[in-house]
Amino acid sequence: MGYVYIMLSDTGTLFTTMIKKYTKAPYNHASISFDPELKELYSFGRKNPKNPLHGGFVKEDIWTGTFRRYPDTICVIYKLEVSERQKAKMRRVLNVFIKNNNKYLYNILGVLGVSVKEPIEFSNSYFCSQFVAEILNRSGIKLWDKLSVMITPDDFRSCDQLELIYEGKLLEFPPILQHNPFN
Template sequence: MTEEKSFVYILLTDTGTLFTSLIKRYTKAPYNHASISFNKELTDMYSFGRKKPNNPLTGGFVKEDVMTGTYSKFPETTCVIYQLEVTTRQVDKMRRVLDVFIRNGEKFIYNILGVLGVSINEPIEFSNSYFCSQFVAEILNRSGIRLWDKLPALITPEDFRQCKQLELIYEGNLFEFEPIKKHFH
């Protein structure tokens, strides 16, 4: 019996904010935020980022909403979207891992020191503390999906761009992505 195939989506974005501009100046990478979505319309999407769209200083685990969350404040957001073929069993595992984050959302904080750790190639990890690409890599890792030979605490959005297992399905303005346009208009 063959395992049923499914997809998850990795969204990398650049909102053009001061914070992301500072990160970009250092990383030289076009995108500096990573999210994971369980559907192509990006309505079932999660990451570590701003808890309040107008305040970059309050970060943590977030269910992202393209139309009402942080992205809604930045209509010029550019993005790249990849799909990753996975098994339904792997999706079930991801959902179970994600459920721990959802149930304990307030206990998780944004790992700003971890971002600095990446810059010196030294993983800086704290319990209940993640940055965006570390979180996405952690969800994949804990589900048996190993895309890199390094710790999630060293994974950057650029690592997703360089990953051969991910299939590019869109690059451009986030709000011009056809499944979003169809779903919200």
Template sequence: MCYVYIMLSDTGTLFTTMIKKYTKAPYNHASISFDPQLREMYSFGRKNPKNPLNGGFVKEDIWSGTFSRYPDTTCVIYKLKVSERQMSKMKRVLHVFIKNNDKFLYNILGVFGVSIKEPIEFSNSYFCSQFVAEILHRSGIKLWDKLPAMVTPDDFRNSGDLELIYEGRLFDFTPILEHKP
């Protein structure tokens, strides 16, 4: 068996604070990693840490990316046991995103769709939790009975299939500190 890691986070930015006021959920961003040290995470978010309006598919870097600008980021990290076949499928799906990085947009209307309980989907357009749910879904992993376009970060937090491994300040997560460049 293999593990995939899902991190939910709250940077405290204006955008995340607005979402948090509406959702009442402690975390509002979801990322996926195949590495227990979270050296490589993937999601949909800011392409440039200084510009919240330019979003899309991102490879997240804790030490030099958006997270580095918000040292008080809080997070919760889960692991999910998957088969080797599921892991292989996830990596193939992720490779399509990596290869076509510049063709993907942030699905801001999809975030609005979740709030009105109506999925709003566009090809090549995702929001963070939709992307993570899509990776799992395309790999045969079904955690919920809903479309990926309706999955929120809180759905991950409330899933009984995920095993909690850490909750607290992101920069206090020991495996990350041990591998700081």
């Protein structure tokens, strides 16, 4: 058995503040990682930290990307126990995203669909929590009885199978502090 890590975050940007006002949830972005130091962190979000309108599949980097631009980002990190076979399946699914990186778009209409409780899906188009749920689903891990396109970051917070390991400022997460290249 091994683990994958789910991080929910709030950068405090204008876009995330608007989402928070609507959802009343403390976190509005979801990412998945295969290591406890979050070196391999993937999601759907900003391709360029300065441009919230250009989104898609991203390999997030705490030290150079959006999180670096917003150092006061708060987060909650969970671990999920998975078999080695499930983890290998997740990596295979993820590799399809990596190889076809430029073919994926951010599913902003899907986010609106969640708000009106109507699934809106397009091929090659995801939002962050939909993407994380899809990686899990395609690997045989079904945490909810609803479509991936209806999963919100807050759904992860209420999932009993996830074990909370940290809540606070992202840059103060102990494994990240130990590997801070700017110290």
